[in-house]
Amino acid sequence: MRTPSESTTGSRPPRTGGPGGRDSRGPGGGHGRPRDRRVYHRRKVCRFCTDSSIKMSYKDVDTLRYFVTERGKIIPRRITGNCALHQRALTVEIKRARNIALLPFMVTES
Amino acid sequence: MKRYETLFIVQSELSSDDITAIIDRYSKIISDMKGTVLKVERWGKRKLAYLIRKQSRGFYILMDYAGNREIVAEVERILKFDDKVLKYMSVKLADSITAEEIERELAGQKAEAEAPAEPPATIKPASAAAAAPAPEATTEG
Numbered sequence: 001m002r003t004p005s006e007s008t009t010g011s012r013p014p015r016t017g018g019p020g021g022r023d024s025r026g027p028g029g030g031h032g033r034p035r036d037r038r039v040y041h042r043r044k045v046c047r048f049c050t051d052s053s054i055k056m057s058y059k060d061v062d063t064l065r066y067f068v069t070e071r072g073k074i075i076p077r078r079i080t081g082n083c084a085l086h087q088r089a090l091t092v093e094i095k096r097a098r099n100i101a102l103l104p105f106m107v108t109e110s
Numbered sequence: 111m112k113r114y115e116t117l118f119i120v121q122s123e124l125s126s127d128d129i130t131a132i133i134d135r136y137s138k139i140i141s142d143m144k145g146t147v148l149k150v151e152r153w154g155k156r157k158l159a160y161l162i163r164k165q166s167r168g169f170y171i172l173m174d175y176a177g178n179r180e181i182v183a184e185v186e187r188i189l190k191f192d193d194k195v196l197k198y199m200s201v202k203l204a205d206s207i208t209a210e211e212i213e214r215e216l217a218g219q220k221a222e223a224e225a226p227a228e229p230p231a232t233i234k235p236a237s238a239a240a241a242a243p244a245p246e247a248t249t250e251g
Contacts, residue, residue: 058201059117059172100117100199101168104159 044081048090056089058096064103068094072104111176113148113207118189118198119168122155129169132194136173139185145177148215162196176207 048054054063067075067082067090074094077087097103120132129152137147153170162168175181182200189198 100197101158101160101162
């Protein structure tokens with residue numbers, strides 16, 4: 001990977017566009033450790049898998065709210081860390097809750 | 111027989127008598143078509159997430175019942191005509207429910223209904239007091 005070298009010499013002009021350009025800033029950050037191999041990331045686990053006691057239901061708005069932004073959008077699973085199975089089930093429940101006015105479709109900022 | 115639940119919102123200004131009348135009306139439709147009402151919940155007045163017919167509040171009622179799809183169609187047909195109903199949604203909970211399960215469900219509710227009545231008679235005033243305010247908590251201010 002070219003991330004370590006790039007983090008040290010951030011001002012280097014030749015930068016191939018496309019996907020590589022993305023991680024130019026992320027890993028090394030400020031501290032000058034060139035051999036930082038690991039990008040810091042939080043271990044994400046699906047909270048529905050770990051805790052089977054949480055029941056997903058459109059009636060349980062408080063749980064659903066956790067997976068919705070302030071504007072009412074569904075948070076992608078790359079952020080929440082849900083597994084695909086539960087994310088799919090979750091979107092269905094959120095959409096049901098929206099239909100019956102328990103959750104907003106959209107929140108406009110005033 | 112399948113198990114369904116219908117959650118619907120009625121106007122928030124209705125009196126509790128009106129709401130009881132509405133619940134009775136739909137319970138009758140279900141039982142007339144050989145369905146079984148398993149549970150009726152009054153969620154109480156809630157703020158709606160968005161305006162429905164220019165109203166920002168509504169009274170939520172949940173009905174859980176066993177029946178076939180004709181019942182759902184009929185209930186929804188009547189709900190659609192009902193001016194007091196702002197919105198409704200039906201969800202299938204289970205693909206099949208046996209007569210035994212229905213009975214068990216109803217028996218379980220009976221036991222639950224009787225259980226809170228008993229503690230005051232025995233020596234549990236604390237739990238009874240704790241149980242009493244709970245239903246009111248569902249109605250948001």
